[in-house]
Amino acid sequence: MYTTMAPMLVQAKQEGKGIPAFNIHALEVVPMMALTAAEKNCPVILQASVSTAKYIGFHLLTAVVREVVAALEIPVALHLDHAAKLEDISAAIDSGFSSVMFDGSMLPMEENISRTREAVAIARKASASIEAELGIVGRGEVTGSNPYTDPDDAARFVAETGVDALAVGIGTHHGQYKAKTNINLDVLKAIHEKVSIPLVLHGGTGVRDEDVRTCIRLGMHKLNFGTELNVSWVRAAKEVFGAAELNESLRGLMTRCNNAMADTIRKKIDLVRF
Ligand code: 13P
Numbered sequence: 001m002y003t004t005m006a007p008m009l010v011q012a013k014q015e016g017k018g019i020p021a022f023n024i025h026a027l028e029v030v031p032m033m034a035l036t037a038a039e040k041n042c043p044v045i046l047q048a049s050v051s052t053a054k055y056i057g058f059h060l061l062t063a064v065v066r067e068v069v070a071a072l073e074i075p076v077a078l079h080l081d082h083a084a085k086l087e088d089i090s091a092a093i094d095s096g097f098s099s100v101m102f103d104g105s106m107l108p109m110e111e112n113i114s115r116t117r118e119a120v121a122i123a124r125k126a127s128a129s130i131e132a133e134l135g136i137v138g139r140g141e142v143t144g145s146n147p148y149t150d151p152d153d154a155a156r157f158v159a160e161t162g163v164d165a166l167a168v169g170i171g172t173h174h175g176q177y178k179a180k181t182n183i184n185l186d187v188l189k190a191i192h193e194k195v196s197i198p199l200v201l202h203g204g205t206g207v208r209d210e211d212v213r214t215c216i217r218l219g220m221h222k223l224n225f226g227t228e229l230n231v232s233w234v235r236a237a238k239e240v241f242g243a244a245e246l247n248e249s250l251r252g253l254m255t256r257c258n259n260a261m262a263d264t265i266r267k268k269i270d271l272v273r274f
Pocket of ligand 1: 023081082173174175176201202203204205224225226227228
């Protein structure tokens with residue numbers, strides 16, 4: 001069932017559970033992701049970065065997701081991840097994405113608030129859900145700058161923008177898969193005390209399993225996993241394609257890579273639906 005993100009997160013919050021959000025990097029993985037979530041009876045958010053949405057095509061991606069999930073009983077949302085431009089938010093909404101993220105985290109606070117409010121207005125017109133970000137989720141190496149979201153700022157940001165979910169900086173990093181991430185649970189606890197809407201864990205790859213569960217207990221109900229899924233596909237691909245005959249069916253080769261990613265998806269679902 002194709003749906004919006006907000007009610008899924010509200011229910012997850014009531015149940016004390018997490019909703020996994022899996023990053024799509026290519027169209028090929030979309031049916032496998034949805035069917036694996038259905039097999040586990042787990043509501044799921046399928047999300048694409050702006051680059052991936054443009055690579056696949058906004059309309060094609062929406063059409064495939066809608067078609068694949070139409071017959072499924074689990075709720076599935078299609079979400080645009082980290083859009084920094086309102087025109088990309090509009091492109092996603094116009095093509096039928098049921099959820100978007102406006103990422104103004106690099107902007108000064110006042111500008112982040114005002115641009116996010118514009119994004120909220122665009123989303124609301126189409127009854128779509130919206131996530132925003134305050135604080136820094138790094139990329140790659142840990143830098144010296146303070147990545148943490150200020151709890152009072154978070155409370156004000158939520159009150160003034162009306163977003164459905166908020167991504168906050170607690171020390172996670174996108175794309176980190178070679179080492180474990182040290183997250184600051186005290187910061188998360190302080191944010192959770194001041195913010196009642198569902199929070200979002202970005203950079204889920206590399207976060208220890210026990211920390212993911214603590215994050216859920218501390219108000220994070222959308223848990224993003226991208227790199228680890230990609231790594232499992234590419235690792236399988238190196239082996240499978242490396243050993244393949246040149247005339248071997250691409251279908252069979254890709255299915256084996258998809259199966260490897262599906263195993264990682266099952267593990268993440270078991271992790272967040274405890
Ligand atoms: P990872 O790629 O580190 O799992 O992060 C995914 C994410 O947060 C997408 O926004």
